[in-house]
Amino acid sequence: MHMPDVRLHEPGSLKNACDLLRQFSDRARVLAGGTDILVDLRQDRVTGVDQLVSLRRIPGLNDIEETADGLRIGAMVTPTAAARHERIRELFPALVDAIGSMAGWQVRSLATMAGNIARAVPCSDLAPVFVVADAEVQLNAGTSKRRLFVRDCFAGPRLTVFRHDEILTHILLPFPRSSCGLSYRKFGLRGANAIAVAGVAAGLWLNARGMIEEARIVLGAVAPIPCVSPKASAFLAGRKPGDDVFEEAGRLAAQDALPICDVRGSDDYRRDLVKALTVDALNEAVERARKGGN
Numbered sequence: 250m251h252m253p254d255v256r257l258h259e260p261g262s263l264k265n266a267c268d269l270l271r272q273f274s275d276r277a278r279v280l281a282g283g284t285d286i287l288v289d290l291r292q293d294r295v296t297g298v299d300q301l302v303s304l305r306r307i308p309g310l311n312d313i314e315e316t317a318d319g320l321r322i323g324a325m326v327t328p329t330a331a332a333r334h335e336r337i338r339e340l341f342p343a344l345v346d347a348i349g350s351m352a353g354w355q356v357r358s359l360a361t362m363a364g365n366i367a368r369a370v371p372c373s374d375l376a377p378v379f380v381v382a383d384a385e386v387q388l389n390a391g392t393s394k395r396r397l398f399v400r401d402c403f404a405g406p407r408l409t410v411f412r413h414d415e416i417l418t419h420i421l422l423p424f425p426r427s428s429c430g431l432s433y434r435k436f437g438l439r440g441a442n443a444i445a446v447a448g449v450a451a452g453l454w455l456n457a458r459g460m461i462e463e464a465r466i467v468l469g470a471v472a473p474i475p476c477v478s479p480k481a482s483a484f485l486a487g488r489k490p491g492d493d494v495f496e497e498a499g500r501l502a503a504q505d506a507l508p509i510c511d512v513r514g515s516d517d518y519r520r521d522l523v524k525a526l527t528v529d530a531l532n533e534a535v536e537r538a539r540k541g542g543n
């Protein structure tokens with residue numbers, strides 16, 4: 250395994266970074282924390298790339314800001330920094346849990362959350378939580394900007410819908426409603442540095458009578474992209490939270506999964522995991538919703 254020759258660019262502005270991406274086209278990639286792209290280059294999983302455009306020197310990408318609508322997280326914010334942020338801890342414990350289950354502390358302190366979305370691996374730990382929380386990304390191509398829901402970012406395994414010259418500059422996390430509980434559960438084969446064999450994010454919104462007004466179950470590592478389970482989400486809406494209802498939602502979520510069979514687990518095993526993780530995630534989500542939210 251060797252590292253191919255690459256030229257590192259460290260532009261000081263977004264515009265220059267986008268210009269470089271346009272200039273070198275398929276030969277260039279964005280470099281954020283490097284925990285994926287450098288491994289991909291060494292392992293020849295990404296070929297034909299000889300230009301890396303670092304985001305390190307671009308101002309304004311390291312901050313987490315509170316806006317009128319929610320939190321705005323810069324592209325260079327690491328999972329470790331996010332998990333230590335007071336407002337994220339208060340408003341999004343499910344994200345903090347997902348970060349805690351991701352890789353080991355070295356990777357979490359180097360990687361970026363934006364890179365986790367941009368890499369678009371089916372087993373991402375953070376994407377299911379961003380989807381369940383209705384997060385959006387801000388994309389910037391130098392002269393144009395657009396916003397996309399995280400759920401609409403993925404086109405397939407390791408494939409996003411981003412244009413080649415678009416940089417994900419911010420993740421936008423809307424404030425959760427007070428009656429909402431979010432949760433993330435993952436199964437990996439080890440305690441640390443374990444890629445998800447299956448992951449489930451659950452979101453429950455309760456009405457004043459404690460009934461489920463809206464629900465969302467998002468599956469990770471069991472389909473080509475992190476995706477909502479339509480059957481489980483639709484089944485839960487309008488029902489009273491409880492063991493039987495959560496069991497059935499787990500069964501339906503397992504039906505919606507499209508797992509692969511590999512060294513980490515068979516497709517049947519992964520379906521069983523989805524069922525169990527959905528029940529666990531729903532129990533935690535309803536507890537959080539009943540306590541007033543998050």
Ligand SMILES: Cc1cc2nc3c(=O)[nH]c(=O)nc-3n(C[C@H](O)[C@H](O)[C@H](O)COP(=O)(O)OP(=O)(O)OC[C@H]3O[C@@H](n4cnc5c(N)ncnc54)[C@H](O)[C@@H]3O)c2cc1C
Nearest residue numbers: 279281282283284285286352360361364365367373374417
């Ligand atoms: C040992 C190890 C264990 C791991 N375990 C886990 C795990 O348990 N769970 C998990 O979810 N992940 C895991 N990962 C994956 C990895 O850490 C994440 O995907 C990471 O968040 C990627 O962020 P990065 O900043 O390092 O991205 P980089 O490696 O810098 O970039 C990744 C890809 O995204 C593109 N990119 C990055 N930032 C942007 C941007 N702002 N705009 C546009 N494109 C961009 C790059 O061009 C590249 O194609 C692990 C990685 C390692 C090495």
